[in-house]
Amino acid sequence: MAPMARSSRSGSRAAPDPSEPFVEKIVDIDVSAEMEGSYLEYAYSVIYSRALPDARDGLKPVQRRILFQMSEMGLRPDRSYVKSARVVGDVMGKLHPHGDTAIYDALVRLAQDFALRLPLVDGHGNFGSLDDGPAAPRYTEARPAPPATAMTTGLDEDEVDFVPNYDNKLMQPEVLPAAIPNLLVNGASGIAVGMATNMAPHNLVEVVAAAQHLVAHPDADLEALMRFVPGPDLPTGGKIVGLEGIRDAYRTGRGSFKTRATAKIESLTPRKRGIVVTELPYMVGPERVIEKVREGVQAKKLQGISAITDLTDREHGLRLVIEVKTGFNPDAVLEQLYRHTPMEDSFGINNVTLVEGQPRTLGLRELLTVWVGHRIDVVRRRSQFRLGKRRDRLHLVEGLLLAIVDIDEVIEVIRSSEDAGIARARLMDVFDLSEPQATYILDLQLRRLTKFSRIELEKEQDELKREIDELEAILADEQRLRGVVSDEMGEVARLYGTPRRTILLDSAGAGVSGATGVAPAVGTGRGAKAPALSLEVADTPCHVLLSATGLLARTSDDAAPSREGARHAHDVIRSVVGATARADVGAVTNRGRVVRVSVLDLPSLPPTQGAPSLSGGVPVTEVAALEPGEKVLALVALAPDAPTLALGTKAGVVKRVAAGDVPNKDVFDVIGLKDGDEVVGAAAVADGDELVFVSSDASLLHFAASSVRPQGRAGGGMAGIKLAAGAEVVFFGTVAAHVRDGDGSSEGLAGAVVVTVAGSSDALPGTQTGSAKVTPFELYPGKGRATGGVRAQRFLRGEDALILAWVGAAPARAVGSGGQPLDLPAPDARRDGSGQPLAAPVAAVG
Known part of the structure; x- marks a missing residue:
């Protein structure tokens, strides 16, 4: 292609003389080279300055500038809101040379709790929803959310480098200190030139636990880190079905997983059943689901649906009610909805982020390594800054003390x-002072020359020397520096961490082959193109299982679940009860109620070697009508010949419910609780078994079940353990007279173990690791009912209570809040010894 020419005129000159001929300067430019160079500059600008987040603070430039400018404006979480237009205007005028629409859109996303797992902006007004956009910036107000302070704190202590703004008049941070692993916690999405990023949100507590493990063990592999971060934790909850794609993404930076809505089948009227949706997949709005359902019904892709109603409100949250026609199986209709509507959606992970200015695709370990390295560098720079400041101040204080002596x-x-x-000059010469010391003395106020001021200065001198020694020790010892970084990570998790919202499932469970949701044809038998859907299940014996994360399932046969290999991926079994497929079992709650659960409503687990995996289970809240704050503690059989039920309360009350006292009700009380008391444990018990109490002050008491007389359901029980002042029961359970241990080699009470976890009673639940101890149950002597127990664990410094306890058959397995397995220390033969520190917080033992 022949090069084209263009004219170039630059500069200013005097008016041309009409008598002289005009000479035009023409520069020949190769169009292809010009276009290539211009496009590369544009592409680099989009990649580096707009679309991709930095791996260190997880922010795009516009997001970083918004948080920085809000900090510079003096906005704080505890101060009043300001107009969003004011924030947008300051960011646009001082830092971000782009349009106000782009800045406001970024501000809105930082405030949306359905888009970010940990919002960084506290919005006041209409900041939009999944189906509607936000109000104009003149109508909304904003201020930093509490986590935003952790992102910007330390900017005045030389923790990060500053660079000029677009016109070289102001300075802005190249990256924020980012005490929060924002990139993993909040995720990111963006489309650059030739590349894109799409990162899923995660749980802050889990990510921090993995980062702390990486700080302590820099060579930790991906499998070790995934024990702390089993999968994403989406802001809108829901379920993640299938974990293989997540493992691929954590390993290579690319992968995908399916998200499912949380739905349960309810009786809408005495003769009408329906599907109630309470959580939708990530970034899927209810209006989109409603539209697809209506389109599916009109196109006859969805059958059996008579109506769909959106009952979502601010008080109760999302609630979509889908009415099912009479004669159609709600389970089959739900499967159709998963298959043909956004109630099941796919999320593609593409972890593209900037590392040292270059776009890279990172796995979980690499992402954590970059953030941990950034935090180590931040803490090192901050320590060096503080050391310099304290040395300068000590220098001035020492000069002032010299001056006060010869004032x-x-x-x-x-x-x-x-x-x-x-x-x-004379002060420097006479008293051998430096110039800063002499200047400081000249600027001194006379009121500082009192005797009391000298005492304060000497105290300040000692404090400065102590701080200087501590800072020098941190900078001189890499392990100590890493310890400071790890402690700060733990504090962030304690302040801003929240429980996991998304349930992780290995698979969706076995579906019904050929299910269409169509009722069987009656009469002529013509026109039935698909086989009739039948959920007739034989009333065969099975076992119903309850996991530590609140999942329910049933086994497909009468084989009792073995404790051998009971350690699964992300869960342990909390309670097991024998039943039949068409029977009911009771779910005992902390309110002293028993809620009937139909075994037929629970998913059937395939036969496995060893203990079954509950990854295909259903949350107990989907099959049991629980009140707010109510939780299921154990499962019991409801047959007339079932053994008696034993219950223990937080106040130390024990009760045995008389056998056969089972009313024909869906929900009934089994104990009369006093105000402020609640049930902490329940189990079936025989006269020869032992009842066990463990209190918060580390006392363990066990006595024979025969010493507790069975009562009717209305009874309030009797004294079980004598509690010290301020103590409460943290565990109640039973130990069978004949307990077979994990390898099946012995029988008797020797097969049971006691697991105790100690910590601080003031800490936020689920954030402290604490120390754990595992002790054989046979080391604890039995005592009489209504007496005090024996000490089960000695507290370490900073510990004042047991935060968790468990007594049962070995081997004991511990899990975190997401069900991920955690290691427990080896059994300790010391009954009242202290525990061993844990690597992560323990949520349950089973």
């Missing part, structure tokens, strides 16, 4: 000097 001579030198410069 009369100092005053005489100053009074006899002609001007300040001469006085400074």
Whole structure:
């Protein structure tokens, strides 16, 4: 292609003389080279300055500038809101040379709790929804959310580098200190030139636990880190079905997973059943689901649906009610909805982020390594800054103390000097002071020359020396520096961490082959193109299982679940009860109620070697009508010949419910609780078994079940354990007279173990690791009912209570809040010894 020419005129000149000919300067440029160079500059600008987040603070430039400018404006979470337009205007005028629409859109996303797992902006007004956009910036107000302070704190202590803004008049941070692993916690999405990023949100507590493990063990592999971060934790909850794609993404930076809505089948009227949706997949709005359902019904892709109603409100949250026609199986209709509507959606992970200015695709370990390295660098720079400041201050304090000793001579030198410069020079010469010390003395106020001021200065001198020694020790010892970083990570998790919202499932469970949701044809038998859907299940014996994360399932046969290999991926079994497929079992709650659960409504687990995996289970809240704050503690059989039920309360009350006292009700009480009391444990028990209490002050008491007389359901029980002042029961359970241990080699009470976890009673639940101890149950002597127990664990410094306890058959397995397995220490033969520190917080033992 022949090069084209263009004219170039630059500069200013005097008016041309009409008598002289005009000469035009023409520069020949290769169009292809010009276009290539211009496009590369544009592409680099989009990649580096707009679309991709930095791996260190997880922010795009516009987001970083918004948080920085809000900090510079003096906005704080505890101060009043300001108009969003004011924030947008300051960011646009000082830092971000782009349009106000782009800045406001970024501000809105930082405030949306359905888009970010940990919002960084506290919005006041209409900031939009999944189906509607936000109000204009003149109508909304904003201020930083509490986590935003952790992102910007330390900017005045030289923790990060500053760079000029677009016109070189102001300075802005190249990256924020980012005490929060924002990139993993909040995720990111963006489309650049030739590349894109799409990162899923995660749980802050889990990510921090993995980062702390990486700080302590820099060579930790991906499998070790995934024990702390089993999968994403989406802001809108829901379920993640299938974990293989997540493992691929954590390993290579690319992968995908399916998200499902949380739905349960309810009776809408005495003769009408429906599907109630309470959580939708990430970034899927209810209006989109409603539209797809209506389109599916009109196109006859969805059958059996008579109506769909959106009952979502601010008080109860999302609630979509889908009415099912009479004669259609709600389970089959739900499967159709998963298959043909956004109630099941796919999320593609593409972890593209900027590392040292270059776009890279990172896995979980690499993302954590970059953030941990950034935090180590931030803490090192901050320590160096503080060390310099304290050394400078100590230098001034030492000079002032020298001056106070000979204050009369100092005053005489100053009074006899002609001007300040001469006085400074004479002070430096007479008292051997440096120039900063002499200047500081000249600027000194006379009121500082009192005896009390000298005492304060000497105290300040000692404090400065102590701080300097501590800072020097941190900078001189890499392990100590890493310890400071790890402690700060733990504090962030304690302040801003929240429980997991998304349930992780290995698979969706076995579906019904050929299910269409169509009722069987009656009469002529013509027109039935698909086989009739039948959920007739034989009333065969099975076992119903309850996991530590609140999942329910049933086994497909009568084989009792073995404790051998009971350690699964992300869960342990909390309670097991024998039943039949068409029977009911009871779910005992902390409110002293028993809620009937139909075994037929629970998913059937395939036969496995060892203990079954509950990854295909259903949350207990989907099959049991629980009140707010109510939780299921155990499962019990409801057959008339079932053994008696034993219950223990937080106040130390024990009760045995008489056998056969089972009313024909869906919900009934089994104990009369006093105000403020609640049930902490329940289990079936025989006369020869042992009842066990463990209190918060580390006392363990066990006594024979035969010493507790069975009562009717209305009874309030009797004294079980004598509690010390301020103590409460943290565990109640039973130990069978004949317990077979994990390898099946012995029988008797020797097969049971006691697991105790100690910590601080003031800490936020689920954030402290604490120390754990595992002890054989046979080491604890039995005592009488209504007496005090024996000490089960000695507290370490900073510990004042047991935060968790469990007594049962070995081997004991521990899990975190997301069900991920955690290691427990080896059994300790010391009954009242102290525990061993844990690597992560323990949520349950089973």
